[in-house]
Amino acid sequence: MATTYDIDLGGRDPALEAVDLSVYYGETHAVQNVSLTVPQNQVVALIGPSGCGKSTLLRCFNRMNDLISSARVDGRVDFHGQNLYAPEIDPVEVRRRIGMVFQKPNPFPKSIFDNVAFGPRVNGMKVDLDALVEESLRSAALWDEVSDRLNDSAYALSGGQQQRLCIARTLAVRPEIVLMDEPASALDPIATQRIEELIYELKKDYTIVIVTHNMQQAARISDYTAFLYMGQLIEYGPTETIFTNPREERTEAYVTGRFG
Amino acid sequence: MSDVTGTRPLGSGESAFDRRRRRIGTLFAWMCGLATLVGVFALGILLVDVLMDGLGRLDVAFLTSFASRFPERAGVKAALAGSVWILGLTALISFPISVAAAIYLEEYAARNWVTKTIQTNIANLAGVPSIVYGILGLALFVRGLGLQRSIISGALTLSLLIMPLIIMASQEAIRAVPRTIREAAYGLGATRWQVTATQVLPMALPGILTGTILALSRAVGETAPLIMVGAVGFVAFTPKGLTDQFTVLPLQIYNWVSRPQDEFRDLAAAGIIVLLVLLLTMNAVAIILRNRAQVRR
Numbered sequence: 001m002a003t004t005y006d007i008d009l010g011g012r013d014p015a016l017e018a019v020d021l022s023v024y025y026g027e028t029h030a031v032q033n034v035s036l037t038v039p040q041n042q043v044v045a046l047i048g049p050s051g052c053g054k055s056t057l058l059r060c061f062n063r064m065n066d067l068i069s070s071a072r073v074d075g076r077v078d079f080h081g082q083n084l085y086a087p088e089i090d091p092v093e094v095r096r097r098i099g100m101v102f103q104k105p106n107p108f109p110k111s112i113f114d115n116v117a118f119g120p121r122v123n124g125m126k127v128d129l130d131a132l133v134e135e136s137l138r139s140a141a142l143w144d145e146v147s148d149r150l151n152d153s154a155y156a157l158s159g160g161q162q163q164r165l166c167i168a169r170t171l172a173v174r175p176e177i178v179l180m181d182e183p184a185s186a187l188d189p190i191a192t193q194r195i196e197e198l199i200y201e202l203k204k205d206y207t208i209v210i211v212t213h214n215m216q217q218a219a220r221i222s223d224y225t226a227f228l229y230m231g232q233l234i235e236y237g238p239t240e241t242i243f244t245n246p247r248e249e250r251t252e253a254y255v256t257g258r259f260g
Numbered sequence: 261m262s263d264v265t266g267t268r269p270l271g272s273g274e275s276a277f278d279r280r281r282r283r284i285g286t287l288f289a290w291m292c293g294l295a296t297l298v299g300v301f302a303l304g305i306l307l308v309d310v311l312m313d314g315l316g317r318l319d320v321a322f323l324t325s326f327a328s329r330f331p332e333r334a335g336v337k338a339a340l341a342g343s344v345w346i347l348g349l350t351a352l353i354s355f356p357i358s359v360a361a362a363i364y365l366e367e368y369a370a371r372n373w374v375t376k377t378i379q380t381n382i383a384n385l386a387g388v389p390s391i392v393y394g395i396l397g398l399a400l401f402v403r404g405l406g407l408q409r410s411i412i413s414g415a416l417t418l419s420l421l422i423m424p425l426i427i428m429a430s431q432e433a434i435r436a437v438p439r440t441i442r443e444a445a446y447g448l449g450a451t452r453w454q455v456t457a458t459q460v461l462p463m464a465l466p467g468i469l470t471g472t473i474l475a476l477s478r479a480v481g482e483t484a485p486l487i488m489v490g491a492v493g494f495v496a497f498t499p500k501g502l503t504d505q506f507t508v509l510p511l512q513i514y515n516w517v518s519r520p521q522d523e524f525r526d527l528a529a530a531g532i533i534v535l536l537v538l539l540l541t542m543n544a545v546a547i548i549l550r551n552r553a554q555v556r557r
Contacts, residue, residue, distance in 0.1 A: 062447065064443065064446070064447065067443070067446060069370065092450070092451050093449070095448070095449045096448070097449075099447060099448070100443075100447040102440060102443060106444045107444075108441060108444065118445070118448060118450075118458070119448035119449060119450075122448065122449065122451075122454045122458065123450075170447070173449055
């Protein structure tokens with residue numbers, strides 16, 4: 001039933017490969033036999049109407065679904081040739097190497113510095129914390145705005161700043177892949193634009209998988225786009241193809257705004 | 261139909277229906293206000309009555325004297341010391357066990373029928389009459405473990421009594437920590453223990469402390485279970501160790517009230533004031549802790 005899309009990786013190595021991946025919530029088959037390859041240092045967008053399973057799929061990529069007791073995952077996700085769901089794999093290590101930014105900014109009720117330093121601390125990273133925090137905040141384009149008040153509460157920042165802080169926090173543990181679950185949906189247009197510019201910058205060093213409701217956003221920032229509908233991967237390919245010349249009628253209907 | 265289209269100015273012409281629902285609304289507010297006053301009024305009368313009887317007897321000597329069969333020489337020293345001992349020991353025993361149980365139930369336990377059964381039982385235990393805990397304490401601690409009629413027996417019994425309350429309050433506080441905070445911490449590669457220790461517990465702590473203090477307030481007012489495990493009404497020494505005999509404020513008050521002489525009733529009133537001050541102080545601490553937490557968030 002599920003079609004496999006052999007995409008042209010443009011000579012890049014695969015960063016993540018989902019193979020026949022299914023997620024069940026109790027009786028609900030939320031993600032159905034999805035196979036797709038995420039190329040390294042590219043931005044892959046997951047699009048589709050609400051409830052299509054795109055967030056669930058994203059959360060498979062760093063085993064966040066493990067935290068939901070009713071969720072069950074079938075199939076494989078390969079990362080450096082190693083299945084993330086193999087019994088000997090520790091989900092804690094998976095999440096350190098594959099980071100996640102959530103829909104709503106969720107800083108800890110701590111200082112800006114402690115937010116960024118949390119990951120390195122819990123992972124026992126032997127580094128110069130001051131330098132790492134600065135580097136991470138610079139990468140997230142937040143340093144200039146907060147460098148003089150690192151000890152202030154993170155809650156004093158605006159929503160857009162909080163989300164960039166969350167990105168900095170994710171980068172501080174030096175992941176290889178960053179998963180983003182509608183990272184700009186709670187932000188105003190200017191803050192959204194900053195996040196989008198940031199994603200473009202981050203592509204140099206990281207592989208990014210982003211869930212978005214906003215099709216213009218997917219078209220602007222992603223290299224590859226996957227369209228999901230009712231738990232199935234309908235179509236996956238280069239973003240340009242998906243938006244201008246999709247193979248599937250349902251994809252075309254969705255990207256042109258005729259449903260969803 | 262014309263009056264719904266908006267051509268009529270506001271406030272012109274009130275229908276019978278409008279008048280009726282406005283009257284019902286006013287009546288409802290009055291009744292609720294009255295119901296509130298019943299509680300306040302009862303408490304007020306109680307306080308005034310107790311203060312009138314007891315204030316005259318309340319002095320430093322009252323706090324530093326032991327019980328005596330001469331009312332003018334009697335004081336609450338032994339009972340106050342006993343209450344403080346019991347309170348401290350009960351807190352030391354019940355707090356760590358209850359918080360650990362709450363953490364286990366919220367963060368670790370699988371959501372299955374075993375957990376649900378435990379959960380239901382804890383809720384039921386919170387409703388068991390305290391005398392039943394007293395009988396249990398007598399059988400288990402006084403006789404079974406051979407701890408005799410001692411402070412430690414009393415503290416263990418009261419710990420059993422209030423642990424369900426602390427567990428439930430702690431679970432509530434832990435559950436109130438937003439899921440997004442947990443996800444953020446897990447997403448950074450924190451282990452379950454690290455998420456619990458660095459994020460969940462600090463955020464839940466004020467709620468846990470409030471619940472603990474309220475539960476301890478209940479413990480300090482208990483009499484029945486302590487009578488069962490052997491607290492006595494007349495003690496002429498302060499406890500020196502865990503195995504000493506003891507009395508507590510409510511028991512001392514009861515002892516005085518049941519004497520025939522009027523002077524002892526005034527003593528009882530003075531004892532009640534001491535107990536109330538202890539309770540109100542504890543509640544004040546609970547409120548301060550909660551407020552501090554709200555400011556920080």
